[in-house]
Amino acid sequence: MRAELDFIWKRRSVREFTGEVLDSETYRELLEAAMAVPSARCCDPWEFVVVSDRSMREKMATILPNGQFLNRCGGAIIVCGDLQKAYMGSLSYMLQDCSAAIENILLAAPALGLGGCWLGVHPREERIAGLRQLFNIPENIIPVGVCALGYPVNTPVPRTRYDASRLHGESWDEGVIL
Numbered sequence: 001m002r003a004e005l006d007f008i009w010k011r012r013s014v015r016e017f018t019g020e021v022l023d024s025e026t027y028r029e030l031l032e033a034a035m036a037v038p039s040a041r042c043c044d045p046w047e048f049v050v051v052s053d054r055s056m057r058e059k060m061a062t063i064l065p066n067g068q069f070l071n072r073c074g075g076a077i078i079v080c081g082d083l084q085k086a087y088m089g090s091l092s093y094m095l096q097d098c099s100a101a102i103e104n105i106l107l108a109a110p111a112l113g114l115g116g117c118w119l120g121v122h123p124r125e126e127r128i129a130g131l132r133q134l135f136n137i138p139e140n141i142i143p144v145g146v147c148a149l150g151y152p153v154n155t156p157v158p159r160t161r162y163d164a165s166r167l168h169g170e171s172w173d174e175g176v177i178l
């Protein structure tokens with residue numbers, strides 16, 4: 001595998017953090033990366049909630065049961081979507097655009113010496129409602145996912161989950177050897 005693609009293999013979910021908090025410049029760089037993704041018809045239907053306050057992250061952990069490490073990370077970003085801004089007002093396009101933004105944040109993180117983990121929000125209604133209430137997010141904005149971010153205690157092993165059995169030729173039943 002080419003070294004130029006190392007930044008992809010290095011994106012691994014990190015759930016243990018030193019507790020050192022992210023500074024404003026780091027948030028800015030992560031958000032620049034988020035807003036560099038492709039979006040359908042370039043509608044950019046996203047909004048971002050930057051959660052640097054630790055007590056707010058502790059409250060988030062009560063809403064996101066699989067995100068207990070929000071207490072110990074260095075900061076978090078809630079990626080939200082605005083259906084009215086999405087191409088064709090489509091939920092699917094909005095989710096695809098916001099997911100791309102989440103992925104770019106997580107790809108940028110290791111390049112800045114950080115680790116991160118995607119915490120699922122949409123389509124769980126109780127998580128959407130909980131985050132809306134905690135952060136005063138308007139009803140027309142949908143929280144899609146959370147990036148928990150911080151300085152990792154350990155650096156995970158870079159990897160891919162490449163599986164040649166998932167490849168198909170011009171006819172679905174034809175395998176492809178790659």
Ligand SMILES: Cc1cc2nc3c(=O)[nH]c(=O)nc-3n(C[C@H](O)[C@H](O)[C@H](O)COP(=O)(O)O)c2cc1C
Nearest residue numbers: 011012013014015064066067117118119120121145
């Ligand atoms: C939509 C989505 C929701 C996820 N939600 C959680 C979560 O709530 N808690 C968590 O620890 N990891 C969560 N993850 C991370 C996955 O568990 C992780 O990406 C997967 O196990 C592969 O490991 P890797 O990220 O190290 O490659 C989520 C990932 C996605 C894409």
